[in-house]
Amino acid sequence: MQFSKKLVLSIGVIVSGLCTFSASAADIQAGKSKAVTCNACHGNNGISMLPMYPNLAGQKEQYLILQLKAFRDGERKNMLMSPMSTGLSDTDIANLSAYYASLDPAGK
Template sequence: MRSVLLGAMLIATMACGSSARAADPASGKEKAEICAGCHGENGISQTENIPSLAGQQDQFTQWQLVFFRGGARKSELMQPIAEQISNEDVRVLGAYFASLTPPKDTKPDDNPDLSKKGAEAAVGRRCASCHGDAFAGTKAVARLAGQREEYLVKALHDYKSGVRTGGAGAAMTDVAYPLSDEEITALSHYLAHL
């Protein structure tokens, strides 16, 4: 709880300072080189269970880095990296990834019936009320459209089981807990193909 509170205070401090000068996305390109090994060139992941960051909401990326750094979000890979980056790096990386073109699946949907079930699950769980009608996210809420399908499955299972916390963890746990495995699969397929 303490790390979440400290993270919230840090983000509030960063947000207040950001009104005076916005982070320069161009300066983030060099800082993001370390991220490319897992999250891919231009923030588009080619690695299973690793999310794409291109087009992700600036504040969402900042929050996640702070949660990793403070230990509220667990990852053996991300925590040591996040512990080494400054507050300015957090701001610059958020701006950089938000400035990139988000991933888009150019292949035709190989299972439109599954996407239809996923769309129904999204409506039933009111996903658009937080993630936006196009599922592009808003402010500190994640972009889901075009995200890696298997990563979305993993994230929903992590929220459902309580493995993933931090930020909107409580809201997402409430949404994910009642989802069946079939709904998680359908919802992930639908969102990945938007």
């Protein structure tokens, strides 16, 4: 099967757009402000003091976006995270994800 250059280029542009989609327009400072509620379990700098809660510092931004949306939308259920995420907008999620992704996973 032979593909035309135009088709291959179009697919490349679409895939490139999907791969580079990020919350780069997200507001890290707004995420930090919103994260005050998250700090109780995930720590002030994204490093949890309790082993049952995951560290969020340095996590990949897109991973955090997908997980928060899954909790919010009921695709992923957790006794604590499901209710905590229900009021988050897509902008809130982008900002929180950008904030946690910007943190040093070593806690420095």
